[in-house]
Amino acid sequence: MKTCPYCGSKAEKIDLSRYYCEFCTMNIPSDLVKEAGVRISVIYKEGASKKDLEKSTPELMTLPTVDLLFLLKKARKVRNDITGEIRKLKKEIQQAGSASSFKEAYVVLNEDYIFVSKKMYVVENIMKTRLGYIPPRLDKPFFEKYLKNVKNKKKNFEPMIDFSQYDSQDIDDILNSK
Structure with missing residues (x-):
């Protein structure tokens, strides 16, 4: 039936x-x-790529929560990496004494930072509507516990x-x- x-x-x-x-x-x-x-079954992947950040907000809204959690972790890492690159570039500018040769690189990094930050905000706000909060830390113990619950055969497949x-x-x- x-x-x-x-x-x-x-x-x-x-x-x-x-x-x-x-x-x-x-x-x-x-x-x-x-x-x-x-x-109902939920098909998800355990991980996200930087390319996933290029999806539109309506596309992101259709992803399973577990995919969004991995994407949020990726967005936070990419944003943190860009922040590190900006800091390095600022030090190089200070050492060189002139910003003109670094301006193009700085502009590109700044645009990337803004883009990734906005995508991170989008994913965080989708998570807030689904979970009621924005997960503060997405570390290994968080994912181990979360995936254990997702894969719980007793309740999820009963x-x-x-x-x-x-x-x-x-x-x-x-x-x-x-």
């Missing part, structure tokens, strides 16, 4: 590309519909109960059937 990936209720086919869940009162794309109460089979029974029967 085709079921809603959010509540586990029976999903009624509308057409080739959509189903409808009466409980959630929403259309569900056919590629999201599940079988027999299986929970099928939802098909309540339609209990329509004529009372709640005690449902609770005792486990």
Whole structure:
């Protein structure tokens, strides 16, 4: 039986590309519909690249939270690296006594810094809307704990109960059937 990936209720086919869940009162794309109460699956990658920072804000908003956490870590590292390059360049300017030969490099680094900072803010604010806060530290222990929860087979892959089979029974029967 085709079921809603959010509540586990029976999903009624509308057409080739959509189903409808009466409980959630929403259309569900056919590629999201599940079988027999299986929970929604999240496909993610463990890591991010600098190229991912080039995605538009609407594209970033569609990424799974775990991908955004890795991207935020990458953005913070890239921004920190650029800050280090700017500091080095400023020292070189002071030692040379003239900024003219370094101006172009400084302008490029400054533009990169602004771009990466804005992307970092975008990702942080998406995280704030999803988690309710901006993660302050994205270190190895954070990701180990987070990924352990993401991969928790007991809760994340436990099928939802098909309540339609209990329509004529009372709640005690449902609770005792486990």
